Amino acid sequence: MIHYFQKQMRRVVPNEHNHVIRQFSLLFIISLTLVFVDVAQTQPKETRFSDDDGAANDGQLGDTVDNLVYLPTILKPPEFLVIADFDTCKPPNNLVGDMGAACPDPGCPPPDQLFESYPAEPERGCIACLEYHIKNWGAFWMKLNHLDMTPYPYLVFDVRGTGDIIGKQFKIEIKRNCHSTLDGTECYELEINYVGGVTANWEQKRIDLSEFAFPPGWQLPYKSIQDWSDLEELVFTVEGNQSGEDGSIYLDNVRLEK
Numbered sequence: 001m002i003h004y005f006q007k008q009m010r011r012v013v014p015n016e017h018n019h020v021i022r023q024f025s026l027l028f029i030i031s032l033t034l035v036f037v038d039v040a041q042t043q044p045k046e047t048r049f050s051d052d053d054g055a056a057n058d059g060q061l062g063d064t065v066d067n068l069v070y071l072p073t074i075l076k077p078p079e080f081l082v083i084a085d086f087d088t089c090k091p092p093n094n095l096v097g098d099m100g101a102a103c104p105d106p107g108c109p110p111p112d113q114l115f116e117s118y119p120a121e122p123e124r125g126c127i128a129c130l131e132y133h134i135k136n137w138g139a140f141w142m143k144l145n146h147l148d149m150t151p152y153p154y155l156v157f158d159v160r161g162t163g164d165i166i167g168k169q170f171k172i173e174i175k176r177n178c179h180s181t182l183d184g185t186e187c188y189e190l191e192i193n194y195v196g197g198v199t200a201n202w203e204q205k206r207i208d209l210s211e212f213a214f215p216p217g218w219q220l221p222y223k224s225i226q227d228w229s230d231l232e233e234l235v236f237t238v239e240g241n242q243s244g245e246d247g248s249i250y251l252d253n254v255r256l257e258k
């Protein structure tokens, strides 16, 4: 292109003015360079996605940006998180954690018995039934599989009762028990909250997690929960002096909510 430009210039400019041609050529080259630089800078950048979630180029989870522009994806936790709806009618819970009964003696023989079952109930799928006959205590535990509760201020569940629990209360415990010591891990962390007002009809309880507290009188190594992002266990406990000695608690839709 430059040679063509010089050839055309020589047709109109006498030979003795070759320096004029050289100057015009130089100016022409500089102008072309500036135009190319400007075009490159104003050209819109293209973002392409390769997709591994089955939805083509949708910019959603599963897409990866493979050139030029990085688009950060902010993953927000959902508005609620189900711990257990019991709808498989057996363990595990919705966090794939085991569930079961605990009493002072293994197998829950008298005088402290708690039997858990997962019967079907109309319009609820299955539920958890905790039938207790106790002098001291009995408990129903659900493993949380290192659940992070920090995005959720509320523990929510549906509950009804029969027998002594009506008009009394039960205890909810959140635990981080850990162990495997030799200066490795320890934990022994727990916080509790009492819930009353159970009636014969299904009602929703919405418990502010900030109302959980370390049980008074407990000594080291036990301590309050130090890390709410790595929780191990949620326990519903009946005690003879708080819950009465014979009754049943029915639970459904145990979840965390914002």
Ligand SMILES: [Ca+2]
Pocket (backbone or CB within 6 Å): 085, 086, 087, 124, 125, 126, 127, 252, 253
């Ligand atoms: Ca259910």
